[in-house]
Amino acid sequence: MTPETIVTVGMISTFVAVICGSWIVFRYIGRIENQIKENASSLTNVASSSRERDRRLLREMKRHRLCVKDVENFLSKKLEFHVRPFIEMEENDF
Numbered sequence: 001m002t003p004e005t006i007v008t009v010g011m012i013s014t015f016v017a018v019i020c021g022s023w024i025v026f027r028y029i030g031r032i033e034n035q036i037k038e039n040a041s042s043l044t045n046v047a048s049s050s051r052e053r054d055r056r057l058l059r060e061m062k063r064h065r066l067c068v069k070d071v072e073n074f075l076s077k078k079l080e081f082h083v084r085p086f087i088e089m090e091e092n093d094f
Helices: 003-078
Strands: none
Touching: none
């Protein structure tokens, strides 16, 4: 084989290797981008569900606080037992 043929074959094989390598890298980057999008959507779902759980928990705590307040009122009126004041909770505490 002449030197020109060897150089030409080498250049073509290098070009093919670069094209194939680039294609593999871009495919890998595309998979990573898709995984990032899926993770972002799942994080959004987790955040919204945790906010809803926090709201439910706050409602339950308020109901419980009303029951405790009734007991405190009963104790203070009937038995003259004064319970120490409790901390008031607001909607934005969570």
